[in-house]
Amino acid sequence: MFGIDDPSVLEKFEQDELEHPTPRKETGGRIIYQSRELQMPSRLSAPVLCDFGSSVWGEEEHREDVQPDVYRSPEVILEVPWSYEIDVWNIGCAIWDMFEGGHLFDGTDPEHGVYRSRAHLAEMIALLGPPPPEFVARGEFQAGIPIPRSIPLxxxxxxxxxxxxxMFVEFxxxxxxxxxxxxxxPKQLLQDEWLRKHTQS
Structure with a gap:
């Protein structure tokens, strides 16, 4: 998440809510509000690390399903034991999203029209080529979906x-x-040529 250096978007958000309140409903003694879109600020401040609600200790072996769908790493999808390295995958996907203005993977299954792990995996194969057999053998996932046409980064x-x-693609x-x-x-990535070029003041 990025901080906001432009308070006008928050002021507009507040004014819109006053003039046109968002729909809401009460259920189970709680009020649930419909989301209202926040405009993109003209200036963003430094990134802020947030939302640690699903964080876990990486020293332990994990197999549970984590990560937002479009950021899921291969080991999470393939049900291979995972650790901190899934965060590096997330960073790569998030950098693509911020820089390109869209997701690298969306995982929309052509047969069902919604996110499915098998479609996400097929997109990964189209981009990265087939996974190493020894890596796949460590997991439990079966896809059963055609692979899209390969389009390299x-x-x-x-x-x-x-x-x-x-340099960006190599990064x-x-x-x-x-x-x-x-x-x-992450420590090695901080030394990357493209990142250093674009973060030097």
């Missing part, structure tokens, strides 16, 4: 050119690896 990225595009490639052991650590 270099072709999907449309905002950059030349060496900046190459994402360090995070978007099938096997968590092949993903760089």
């Amino acid at each position: 270099t072709d999907r990225e449309t905002n950059l050119e030349g060496s900046d595009k190459r 994402l490639d360090k995070m978007l690896q099938w096997d968590p052991k092949n993903r760089q650590t």
